[in-house]
Amino acid sequence: MSELPVEDLLRELAPQVLGALVRRYGHFDTAEDAVQEALIAATDRWPRDGVPESPRRWLITVASRRLTDLLRHEQARMRREDRVARWALPEQWRAPAADQPPADADDTLILLFLCCHPALSPASQIALTLRAVGGLSTAEVARAFLVPEATMTRRISRGKQRIRDTGLRFAPPTGAERVDQLAAVLHVLYLIFTEGYARTAGPGLLRADLSAEAIRLARLMHRLLPEDAEVTGLLALMLLTDARAPARIGPHGELVPMAEQDRGRWRAEQIAEGVALITAALPGGVVGAYQVQAAIAAVHDEAPRAQDTDWAQITALYEVLLGICDNPVVALNHAVAVAMSRGASAGLALLAGLAGDVRLADDPRLPAARAHLWEMVGERDAAREAYRMAAARSTNLAQQRYLNARADRLAAGDGSR
Amino acid sequence: MKYMILLFGSQQDYDVLSGRATDRPAMSAEQVAAMHTHMETVHQALAESGELVDARGLSAPAHARRVQVRAGAPVVTDGPYPETQEVLAGYTIVECASFDRATEIAAGLVDPDAPGGYVDVRPVLDGVEDLAG
Numbered sequence: 001m002s003e004l005p006v007e008d009l010l011r012e013l014a015p016q017v018l019g020a021l022v023r024r025y026g027h028f029d030t031a032e033d034a035v036q037e038a039l040i041a042a043t044d045r046w047p048r049d050g051v052p053e054s055p056r057r058w059l060i061t062v063a064s065r066r067l068t069d070l071l072r073h074e075q076a077r078m079r080r081e082d083r084v085a086r087w088a089l090p091e092q093w094r095a096p097a098a099d100q101p102p103a104d105a106d107d108t109l110i111l112l113f114l115c116c117h118p119a120l121s122p123a124s125q126i127a128l129t130l131r132a133v134g135g136l137s138t139a140e141v142a143r144a145f146l147v148p149e150a151t152m153t154r155r156i157s158r159g160k161q162r163i164r165d166t167g168l169r170f171a172p173p174t175g176a177e178r179v180d181q182l183a184a185v186l187h188v189l190y191l192i193f194t195e196g197y198a199r200t201a202g203p204g205l206l207r208a209d210l211s212a213e214a215i216r217l218a219r220l221m222h223r224l225l226p227e228d229a230e231v232t233g234l235l236a237l238m239l240l241t242d243a244r245a246p247a248r249i250g251p252h253g254e255l256v257p258m259a260e261q262d263r264g265r266w267r268a269e270q271i272a273e274g275v276a277l278i279t280a281a282l283p284g285g286v287v288g289a290y291q292v293q294a295a296i297a298a299v300h301d302e303a304p305r306a307q308d309t310d311w312a313q314i315t316a317l318y319e320v321l322l323g324i325c326d327n328p329v330v331a332l333n334h335a336v337a338v339a340m341s342r343g344a345s346a347g348l349a350l351l352a353g354l355a356g357d358v359r360l361a362d363d364p365r366l367p368a369a370r371a372h373l374w375e376m377v378g379e380r381d382a383a384r385e386a387y388r389m390a391a392a393r394s395t396n397l398a399q400q401r402y403l404n405a406r407a408d409r410l411a412a413g414d415g416s417r
Numbered sequence: 418m419k420y421m422i423l424l425f426g427s428q429q430d431y432d433v434l435s436g437r438a439t440d441r442p443a444m445s446a447e448q449v450a451a452m453h454t455h456m457e458t459v460h461q462a463l464a465e466s467g468e469l470v471d472a473r474g475l476s477a478p479a480h481a482r483r484v485q486v487r488a489g490a491p492v493v494t495d496g497p498y499p500e501t502q503e504v505l506a507g508y509t510i511v512e513c514a515s516f517d518r519a520t521e522i523a524a525g526l527v528d529p530d531a532p533g534g535y536v537d538v539r540p541v542l543d544g545v546e547d548l549a550g
Contacts, residue, residue, distance in 0.1 A: 148471050252446030253453070391435060395476045397449070404436035404443070 006046050009055060010039050014135030017059045019107020021067060022170045028114065029160035030070050031063070032132050038063035039135060108133065109224050110172050112217075115159070116185040119166045124159030125188045126195075127152055133220075134213055144210050145195070186234050186290065189218050193238050197245070211242050222277075232281035233291030239274035240297035243267040255402040259306040271301045292321045311341035328357045329365060336369050344376040364393040368403060375410065384410040419470060419512045419541035420519035422526055426506035428498065431477040439500075452528075459525050463511060468522070474507040510541065 014035060021031040038059050052058040115128040130141045142152035173181045196210025218235040225231045247261035278294040296317045303309040318334035331354055339347020351370050360366045371386035387407035391400045429439045436443045444452075463469035481504075483497035498504050509526060513519050519538050528534040 250446070252450040254446050388437070391437065392477075392479060395480065397435060400435035400437075401446070401449070402436075408436075408438075408443075 006043070006051065009051070010042055010059075011135035013056055013059055014039060015108040015111050015133045016056060017063055018132055019111055020060050021063055022111075023107060025064070025067060026170070027067070027071065028170060029157075029164055030074065031067055032160065034063045034067035034070055035059070036131070036137065037066050040137070106172065108220065110170055112185050112221070113173055113181045114163065114168060114170065116181070116188040117163065117166075117168055118180065118184050119168065120159050120162050122188070122191065123155050124162065125184075126192055127155040128159040129188055129217070130192065130213065131156055134217060136213070144213075182228070182230075185221070186230060189214050189221065190234060190238075190290075192217070193242075197241065211238070211245070214238060215242060229281040229284040229286075230288040230290050232277050233288060233294045236274045236277040236281065236294035237290050237297055239270045239277070240294055240301050243270040243274065243301060249398075253398060254405075255398040257402070258300065261306075263304065263306075266301065271298075274298060275302065287320065287324075289321060289324050292317055292324065296321075309340070311337055315341045328354060328359045329363075331357075332360070332365055332369055336372070339373050339376070344373045348373050348377070362393060364390040364399065364403070366390075367393065371403075371406065375406075380410045418516075419510055419543075420516070421539045421541050422509045422511065422519070422523045423505055423537045423539065424507045424509075424526060425503040425536070427503050428478045428500045430506070431479075435477075456526075459522075460509070463509075463522065468511045468513045468518075470510040470512050472507070472509040475505060478502070478504050516540065 017038065018032060018035045021035060022028050025031060041062055042055075042059060046052070046055075111133050112129065115132050116125045120128070127141055130136045130144075131138060136144075138152050138156060139149050141156075142149040145152065172178070193211055193214035196212070196214060215235070215238050218231070218238055221231050222235045243266050244258065244261060246267065247263065247265040248256055250256050274294065275298050278291065278298055281291055282295065296314055299310050299314050299317070315334065315337040318330065318337050321330050322334055332351070335347045335350035335354070337347075338350055348370065351366065351373065354360060354366060367386040368390035371383045371390060374380075374383035374386060384407045387403045387410070391403035391407070394400045394403065429441070432439050433441050433444050434449065460469060460472055463472075478498040479496045481496060481498065483494040485492045485494075509522075511519055511522055513522065516538070519540075523536050523538045526536050
């Protein structure tokens with residue numbers, strides 16, 4: 001048996017097993033450790049001894065046993081510390097059987113809500129989601145974020161501590177709480193995706209693993225909540241953005257802007273899936289920010305050549321997005337779309353209005369956008385200086401090198417562009 | 418025992434790395450890629466041998482802030498270093514058997530193409546008790 005299927009199976013089962021354990025015994029934090037150990041045991045034994053008949057039951061049995069050990073150990077420690085220990089051990093307390101056993105799907109969803117709870121810091125939300133729902137080991141999460149394992153261990157335990165201290169329950173949120181918490185889950189998945197897509201530090205620009213993991217989790221969400229248009233929108237946005245990844249990085253790790261990408265290298269199947277998803281979601285009523293962003297990505301992806309891009313439609317979509325969220329980066333992208341659809345001067349006028357926005361004060365994107373538009377209207381000196389300023393503000397090496405190369409092209413007196 | 422290997426660079430070094438010529442020409446994409454491959458290989462080997470504790474690069478000196486306190490109020494200077502001043506550019510912390518082993522690791526982090534290039538190795542103290550002796 002090859003390794004991949006076992007690993008895939010384990011990662012799919014991980015949240016179900018954890019959900020079953022927590023539902024039965026409580027103790028989210030300890031149960032989560034127990035499930036991790038059961039997963040490690042399975043990784044070790046299944047490829048050797050074969051996959052058990054019911055992998056899920058095997059994992060639950062091993063994890064329950066481990067949970068009992070861990071809780072006993074913890075109780076003994078507390079007794080030694082002369083504190084009252086009244087925890088129920090798994091064999092002493094069984095939750096009464098409900099009329100209908102809760103579906104695994106519900107458990108996975110509740111886990112996502114718990115791991116992404118707004119009471120947790122974003123760093124803990126991400127780490128905990130990848131471990132408890134994604135089934136990744138601490139070492140794997142640490143490697144994805146390029147931090148030492150000890151740092152990631154701390155982030156995970158801080159998250160669990162917060163869940164315990166806040167008294168968060170393993171139950172689905174309702175009403176207004178649910179709306180907020182669903183938004184939080186989507187935001188965490190989006191952060192994982194963007195972290196993979198454009199890493200903020202370090203040499204390279206793509207971390208395919210995190211993007212792929214974010215897409216996997218978004219697919220899972222979409223399966224659990226097929227009627228939720230924003231969930232669909234987020235999945236479509238990820239697919240449509242990630243479809244361009246193969247063309248986004250040049251042979252030496254340099255950034256290739258969308259207008260210059262080899263569109264033949266875009267992933268056509270992923271584009272088709274993303275377009276189908278967003279097309280189905282959009283007529284569904286209230287339009288959310290992820291859906292609009294997915295629609296914009298779809299318009300880009302559907303243009304056979306850069307010059308075929310329907311900028312008028314993109315401009316209109318950014319206007320919808322501006323109505324939903326007050327975000328200076330959205331305003332900036334809108335200005336660029338206006339420049340492409342109505343002329344560079346119109347775009348520059350909008351960008352001038354953003355110059356005073358403190359949220360963009362240290363951001364390389366404003367000078368970079370102005371540089372592009374000045375270049376379009378032939379203001380070469382101003383464009384060159386703006387490219388340099390953007391490069392100086394950026395801390396991303398690939399971005400810096402791209403911006404400096406644009407500046408050099410103008411300095412060399414090459415009038416071709 | 419832990420050792421910190423300190424790497425140095427000036428704003429000019431950062432500029433040529435980011436594709437901007439100074440007195441020296443900008444580094445080519447191939448040179449940058451080769452440098453990253455080398456650093457990745459070294460650190461991958463350290464991770465596999467279990468000697469790597471942490472490794473980080475710092476952003477360009479132009480992004481640094483110097484903070485002083487005068488008359489009880491903080492006084493902040495942005496980008497306090499001259500263009501050519503060598504400042505801390507990154508570090509690699511290793512936990513290994515001996516100072517000699519740390520020195521050996523450090524030699525792999527010296528840029529062979531930079532004339533006079535160097536790194537420093539400093540033993541890391543574990544806590545205040547080390548200072549007390």
